[in-house]
Amino acid sequence: xxxxxxxxxxxxxxxxxxxxxxxxxxxxxxxxxxxxxxxxxxxxxxxxxxxxxxxxxxxxxxxxxxxxxxxxxxxxxxxxxxxxxxxxxxxxxxxxxxxxxxxxxxxxxxxxxxxxxxxxx
Amino acid sequence: xxxxxxxxxxxxxxxxxxxxxxxxxxxxxxxxxxxxxxxxxxxxxxxxxxxxxxxxxxxxxxxxxxxxxxxxxxxxxxxxxxxxxxxxxxxxxxxxxxxxxxxxxxxxxxxxxxxxxxxxxxxxxxxxxxxxxxxxxxxxxxxxxxxxxxxxxxxxxxxxxxxxxxxxxxxxxxxxxxxxxxxxxxxxxxxxxxxxxxxxxxxxxxxxxxxxxxxxxxxxxxxxxxxxxxxxxxxxxxxxxxxxxxxxxxxxxxxxxxxxxxxxxxxxxxxxxxxxxxxxxxxxx
Numbered sequence: 001x002x003x004x005x006x007x008x009x010x011x012x013x014x015x016x017x018x019x020x021x022x023x024x025x026x027x028x029x030x031x032x033x034x035x036x037x038x039x040x041x042x043x044x045x046x047x048x049x050x051x052x053x054x055x056x057x058x059x060x061x062x063x064x065x066x067x068x069x070x071x072x073x074x075x076x077x078x079x080x081x082x083x084x085x086x087x088x089x090x091x092x093x094x095x096x097x098x099x100x101x102x103x104x105x106x107x108x109x110x111x112x113x114x115x116x117x118x119x120x121x
Numbered sequence: 122x123x124x125x126x127x128x129x130x131x132x133x134x135x136x137x138x139x140x141x142x143x144x145x146x147x148x149x150x151x152x153x154x155x156x157x158x159x160x161x162x163x164x165x166x167x168x169x170x171x172x173x174x175x176x177x178x179x180x181x182x183x184x185x186x187x188x189x190x191x192x193x194x195x196x197x198x199x200x201x202x203x204x205x206x207x208x209x210x211x212x213x214x215x216x217x218x219x220x221x222x223x224x225x226x227x228x229x230x231x232x233x234x235x236x237x238x239x240x241x242x243x244x245x246x247x248x249x250x251x252x253x254x255x256x257x258x259x260x261x262x263x264x265x266x267x268x269x270x271x272x273x274x275x276x277x278x279x280x281x282x283x284x285x286x287x288x289x290x291x292x293x294x295x296x297x298x299x300x301x302x303x304x305x306x307x308x309x310x311x312x313x314x315x316x317x318x319x320x321x322x323x324x325x326x327x328x329x330x331x332x333x334x335x336x337x338x339x340x341x342x343x344x345x346x347x348x349x350x351x352x353x354x355x356x357x358x359x360x361x362x363x364x365x366x367x368x369x370x371x372x373x374x375x376x377x378x379x380x381x382x383x384x385x386x387x388x389x390x391x392x393x394x395x396x397x398x399x400x401x402x403x404x405x406x
Contacts, residue, residue: 047356060356062347069344075359075383097361097380 024068027081029108030115038109039116047100051120061100067117074098084117085110164232173233180258184245188252196247196280205281206296207303208274212266213238219297221290231262242282251279268326268394271306309391320401327388327398346385352402359383369399 036053045056049063070079074095077083088110091100154160216228216235228235242250255275257265266275321337330340334348355364361380362368373395376385
């Protein structure tokens with residue numbers, strides 16, 4: 001019966017939460033869990049508020065809530081996995097005037113951190 | 122004796138239960154319609170006649186009530202009318218057109234269609250025209266001009282509107298050519314509102330919430346710029362300069378001067394308004 005189908009569609013829509021935005025960017029080769037640990041180890045939380053990272057309540061840089069939905073990095077660059085990884089590795093290389101310092105880390109760690117940030121919805 | 126009272130109470134209870142069930146059913150049906158997606162958002166589909174009539178009626182009554190205390194100044198000074206034409210040309214023409222001139226493409230494609238002002242100006246009292254120009258109309262595309270025009274310019278625009286219905290195409294063209302150098306003066310001063318309310322209003326009227334999530338402002342869940350929540354505890358602005366009152370004011374006025382390449386545009390905020398906004402963001406409630 002068409003009525004039943006309509007009701008079924010409505011209910012499935014309700015359950016599927018059709019107001020969810022499209023999924024955020026994905027990082028190849030990044031491990032979100034290791035990223036979370038790295039964020040803690042490198043004390044990113046001194047400057048940033050980062051959901052899910054204990055003690056990360058800094059108010060120097062912007063809060064990183066819903067990072068997967070952020071449109072720009074540092075107010076200058078479109079938020080894409082490659083750019084974010086480059087930014088994490090060496091912020092002043094992309095923006096010499098930025099207050100965010102370069103923290104020496106491996107490419108893999110930057111990928112892990114990016115993966116964690118993109119897991120924030 | 123006890124029995125009829127019990128029955129009456131029972132009846133009342135039953136009626137109350139029935140009414141609640143109806144209200145609940147209404148809410149459920151409303152949600153089903155909303156979430157089913159059958160209500161179109163397309164501007165190509167007309168409103169039903171009844172919808173349009175009801176909205177228009179509501180608009181008239183709301184505007185009449187809201188403009189009750191407006192005191193209308195004399196509107197027949199030719200200088201004022203000229204200045205009003207300058208404002209009209211700059212801000213109104215695109216959506217409303219003018220005698221012999223079509224509106225822009227955007228003005229043609231809107232729903233509801235922007236009203237023909239040659240008619241509105243005949244039918245509506247000056248106080249109504251002033252009110253609608255100043256405050257805008259929700260969900261119609263009509264912006265509030267209060268923060269983009271001075272009080273004087275608002276009234277000049279109304280003065281021009283009142284002459285608009287009586288202009289021929291040629292008269293309009295000649296008048297327009299004669300005021301080629303005339304400018305519409307933007308609003309610079311704010312008064313009449315307490316500090317916090319004014320700051321909040323300014324943030325909204327310069328469209329800050331189109332890119333930032335802002336504490337206490339309802340808007341799109343924008344993640345274009347960083348969220349502006351508990352701003353006074355932030356140490357840096359845009360990651361490049363310390364968050365002080367002077368820096369924040371300068372940043373709001375001219376972001377690109379402090380951070381070349383920033384995606385935050387110059388929003389055309391005059392210094393007086395930028396200071397109000399900075400004060401609002403940096404002062405605890």
